[in-house]
């Protein structure tokens with residue numbers, strides 16, 4: 001068993017999750033990488049280890065409560081504790097509601113909401129037993145405001161904020177368990193690849209701004225987790241300077 005603090009990161013195969021895994025590994029955490037694309041997790045584990053960090057991975061679909069529980073158990077077996085869970089996995093197939101893309105609505109509810117709930121369910125009993133831990137749930141600026149095309153995605157991200165704030169208030173005050181909402185604006189990742197609605201894609205063409213990089217969000221997460229234990233960074237709302 002290693003002596004390191006352990007961080008589980010879902011959606012670690014790309015974008016914000018990948019950058020967060022590197023950031024937390026560089027800060028000395030043993031990182032447990034989770035996503036569906038195994039080859040990407042293998043590469044990331046190698047990259048972190050080449051930099052002197054410590055990483056494991058477990059192929060996990062966050063829409064399965066059982067797989068999320070197995071992920072938590074695998075992390076626990078390695079280091080005997082779970083210090084951090086970053087519930088980051090998500091997808092954003094934006095569309096106008098009258099396109100009736102029910103499959104995409106289902107996917108967003110399953111990954112963006114249920115995935116977060118299953119993550120909480122997997123680690124909360126362990127953190128309560130430890131009397132310590134930190135759960136960070138990735139929401140979005142879209143969890144603060146709705147735009148044309150974002151109705152369902154925003155719905156899922158508003159839900160993440162509601163779930164997180166409720167959880168935070170329910171934590172036994174004698175436990176050192178913290179909950180943080182991470183709400184990014186536009187970040188240059190693969191997230192927009194899931195958009196199939198041409199009207200939404202057309203509306204993107206007129207936008208011009210310098211987006212955030214995944215590392216900008218990872219840095220913010222690094223800040224939140226390294227605060228003294230009496231400090232709970234409730235939410236990080238972080239936009240590109242040019243984003244309205």
Ligand SMILES: NC(=O)c1ccc[n+]([C@@H]2O[C@H](COP(=O)([O-])OP(=O)(O)OC[C@H]3O[C@@H](n4cnc5c(N)ncnc54)[C@H](OP(=O)(O)O)[C@@H]3O)[C@@H](O)[C@H]2O)c1
Pocket residue numbers: 010011012013014015016017034035036037038060061062063088089090091092111138139140141142183184185186187188189190191192214
């Ligand atoms: N990029 C932005 O502008 C932005 C802004 C605000 C909020 N966010 C949020 O940030 C989070 C990360 O997104 P990103 O921008 O980094 O996008 P990304 O590069 O597309 O990463 C999404 C990650 O989620 C994982 N994922 C998707 N479905 C999954 C499932 N069923 N089970 C396990 N993992 C799953 C993907 O891995 P696999 O496909 O390998 O499973 C991938 O690693 C999301 O929650 C997103 O909503 C992003």
